[in-house]
Amino acid sequence: MAGILILGEIEGDALGSITGELATVGQALAATSGDEVAVALLGGTPDSFAGDAIAAGADKVYTVADPLLADGQIDAYLSAFEQAVQQTSPSVVLIGKTELGRDLGPRLAFRMGVGVAQDCVELSVDESTGRVSALRPVYGGNAMAKVTFQGDGIQIAVVRPKTTEAPEPDTSRTGETQALSVELESSVIKARRVDTVTQASEGVRLEDATIVVSGGRGLGGEEPFETLAGLASMLGGAMGASRAACDAGWLDHSYQVGLTGKTITPDLYITVAISGASQHMAGCSGAKHVVAINRDQDANIFKSCSYGVVGDWNKVLPAFIETVSELINS
Template identity: 40%
Template structure:
């Protein structure tokens, strides 16, 4: 239990401000423990005079997991659009919620979100918590984190999912920290264990050499981020109905320590290889930056986009937004043509979901041929011009 040494307590209130659960209050100059204390220990760590301590009971025995119910998805809205990953997460969220027989809710934050809430319902949400405020027009960690944390504490969902995008990666870990719960980043598979409803969160570990399944057994919510293009969105259903709950956060949640002076779209925003139907990808086998001129010619002939392995990006031949793989982007085009790429596990992790994979490599034993549907053994500088000529000949006829 949480014990307060009244002789040491100076009633400063730091413990109260650190508690995410409203489990400790200061009254008459001393701290008092309330029913909602989860024994998370945040107040103990924060107390500067050492007046607080936890004795005896484990935290896991204290948090009543049954108080938490429902599946939530944080749905990212930027520059007037919903992020595609949000719809993909509603797809997997729907499956998890149906197994648990609980509602699926979406959290939509931003300004002038238009019909985004209705779109989320059409893609699987039962309820949308819509937080519209001009203060939320530009993303800041602290504001988005405060609003999300408060909503979770109020409604207590058992599962919270978010996209492993720049925004999701930026503020969701802070939300998990404030809630004193676990977060598994970059999951590639999410399942429910039927006997106890635990969320089984699978992700690559040890450089992609093993798949680790992670659980969050003693705290709620169970939180996970998922990269774009890993899960499948449901088709938009015009007949689906749901509830839109407008939330007006108190002023203190909408105050940020960060002043956004300007928001500039990066090159990454212009090149979105995750949306491409056809990708022509170049690796170290190109031998120099000039190799990408050939790759671009092939891409142009196929009306495709250009992507790359990390080796090509690290060599400075092409910019990072083009990188496919574990530390780059996960792509799922209809056609992926790997040119001079060996097929390292970290690269394959990002492109193995492509419908058709073609590999061009002069080493017949290159591991890329293990995942390729069609393999061409040869020098890419000989093969690619012939391919382009064939494509143009075919087009002409």
């Protein structure tokens, strides 16, 4: 059987948004091939999320339940998902470039003796061969490469989160759910998770925020980020940062936006003292509107922004915050 198989992800007590994003990508590929889009849900009790996966765009859901899959051990996931792929024989496998997927994708490809397209930001079907083509950033985000799968083996693509919008759940969608049985031995688990540290975060998550305010190295230190955090919270958004600011130790790397940080797709992205290096822009190219404050009129960020202010943030930011505050309170 040919088809598209997605590695679904369950985050806590909800279906991970990457599952809906991949279902959207899968349905777009299937529009050409007519393939069925299936989601494999692995976990301790994955059945309860099957309806959500169908509402998110799956035509079919395969559930794989095993106690060894309950606590997210990658070796157990890899073994179970490999067996799910063998049993369902898809032509395309879609995996999110998440904490789990970025490792699982290449390991699965190696085991199956096929190639993998990592860090894809766009997938399409090559008209001449019918094979999947993937667009991926290369040379540290300075160029995009289009690669097309050759031969007739399984095509495995690891897709960057937030490059496609997850659809609003459509509860009127219907689909079949089928339980797969796999053989899992605890001996497959070579790496063990010894601890989980949950980072406390206030307000909206950076990846989910519709408004993000980010600061860069030009802020000169840790303290101005408190002002940015205040602005972000005033706007009901989240704060981000450039890698240079995180590397300087002013903020934790969980705030980093960019190629090696988080991909964000806010409606409004306000950058303060960020140069707009390609590696930073790779993480925010999906922002609908970019506002930039930078004292260098030739800064790269001005090529990508809808509104730009050339000036010292020390002068521009207080006036900006005052105006935002007036508008919010009026």
